[in-house]
Amino acid sequence: MDPNVLSSRSRIAILGAGSVGSSIALCLILNPVASEVILVDPKVELRDAQVKDLGDATTYHGAVGGGGVKIRSGTHKDAGQCDVIVISAGAKQRHGESRTDLLGRNLHILRSAINDMKPFREDAVILIVANPVDVLTYFARKFSGLPEGQVLGSGTFLDSARLRGILAEKLDVDAGSVDGYVLGEHGETQMVGNIRSSCARPRINDASAKVAWSCVTIGAVPLEQCLLPNTVLDRKAIAKETREKAGKIIQAKGATAYGIGALTGSICKSILFDQRNVRPISHWIEEMECCLSLPVVLGRKGVLRTLRMPLNEEEQASLAESASALRGFISDAEKIP
Numbered sequence: 001m002d003p004n005v006l007s008s009r010s011r012i013a014i015l016g017a018g019s020v021g022s023s024i025a026l027c028l029i030l031n032p033v034a035s036e037v038i039l040v041d042p043k044v045e046l047r048d049a050q051v052k053d054l055g056d057a058t059t060y061h062g063a064v065g066g067g068g069v070k071i072r073s074g075t076h077k078d079a080g081q082c083d084v085i086v087i088s089a090g091a092k093q094r095h096g097e098s099r100t101d102l103l104g105r106n107l108h109i110l111r112s113a114i115n116d117m118k119p120f121r122e123d124a125v126i127l128i129v130a131n132p133v134d135v136l137t138y139f140a141r142k143f144s145g146l147p148e149g150q151v152l153g154s155g156t157f158l159d160s161a162r163l164r165g166i167l168a169e170k171l172d173v174d175a176g177s178v179d180g181y182v183l184g185e186h187g188e189t190q191m192v193g194n195i196r197s198s199c200a201r202p203r204i205n206d207a208s209a210k211v212a213w214s215c216v217t218i219g220a221v222p223l224e225q226c227l228l229p230n231t232v233l234d235r236k237a238i239a240k241e242t243r244e245k246a247g248k249i250i251q252a253k254g255a256t257a258y259g260i261g262a263l264t265g266s267i268c269k270s271i272l273f274d275q276r277n278v279r280p281i282s283h284w285i286e287e288m289e290c291c292l293s294l295p296v297v298l299g300r301k302g303v304l305r306t307l308r309m310p311l312n313e314e315e316q317a318s319l320a321e322s323a324s325a326l327r328g329f330i331s332d333a334e335k336i337p
């Protein structure tokens with residue numbers, strides 16, 4: 001089927017009209033993949049103002065079905081009937097607040113948003129962007145009752161994109177030719193640091209732990225064989241730079257929005273156009289009993305299958321450690337009233 005015919009009937013809802021939600025909406029206007037984008041936010045003044053502002057951007061953009069993208073305000077019930085529901089509704093961390101308390105607030109938002117959206121259209125795909133993304137993806141699957149492949153989180157797609165960009169610069173190649181993944185838990189939310197001690201969980205100490213270095217290739221050529229003459233690749237420093245990029249942006253401007261906006265738009269495209277792209281996406285992993293990122297095939301039914309990477313022993317151990325930390329965090333979250 002012509003993908004544009006498919007998309008012309010499609011609708012995407014975005015819950016949360018803040019920095020991230022509005023950036024996602026703009027990307028979906030500039031690179032249209034659905035005929036309608038619906039913004040949902042209890043702050044109705046903000047929501048409607050974002051819709052008006054974004055509406056101006058549609059004037060010269062969007063050729064889906066020839067008529068351009070329609071952006072409008074909507075309710076949670078409208079969202080439940082959309083093809084893709086992006087959840088960027090989330091409170092930001094207050095000064096001195098523990099991650100557990102933040103999770104408590106965001107879990108509350110997620111639970112009420114999902115209840116308000118029910119009943120879901122049968123083939124709806126829920127895409128979690130709000131943090132902590134892996135834990136919220138786990139609970140969205142539980143609260144929504146949708147088939148597990150239809151509930152996913154942006155996961156380490158953003159971390160992996162950052163890694164690719166940094167490697168591309170160091171190796172002087174196009175980022176599109178770099179194949180490499182950050183796996184496990186989404187880095188912006190490593191549940192360490194100011195987490196309450198009663199909820200402290202094992203952490204990955206090595207900053208390079210989550211990059212699947214053994215599988216990085218440049219145009220299908222193993223990384224080792226692609227280094228420029230007389231160069232040494234400091235993997236630990238690159239992993240650290242990848243992990244700390246978000247923090248630096250947030251420190252300077254309060255939030256990250258454009259990167260996640262563009263990548264979320266591309267996940268929506270993979271789903272609605274049934275593209276079968278391989279992306280590192282947070283999803284339910286049965287044997288790990290949590291949601292975390294491994295490469296998956298993405299299509300109209302969401303996660304179609306997980307691809308198992310030939311990780312070395314150390315990488316497998318760090319992935320297991322990431323899963324154990326997430327399981328611990330989930331079990332702490334289950335106790336939140």
Ligand SMILES: NC(=O)c1ccc[n+]([C@@H]2O[C@H](COP(=O)([O-])OP(=O)(O)OC[C@H]3O[C@@H](n4cnc5c(N)ncnc54)[C@H](O)[C@@H]3O)[C@@H](O)[C@H]2O)c1
Binds near residue numbers: 019020043257
């Ligand atoms: N996954 C990633 O890679 C990534 C990257 C950047 C930000 N984030 C996360 O995205 C989330 C949003 O960030 P932001 O900067 O846009 O925050 P923001 O405060 O600007 O926007 C959040 C919006 O959610 C709305 N909201 C609250 N409850 C709602 C509900 N029940 N239904 C609909 N909307 C509701 C709020 O009113 C607010 O407007 C945060 O959790 C942030 O950590 C994730």
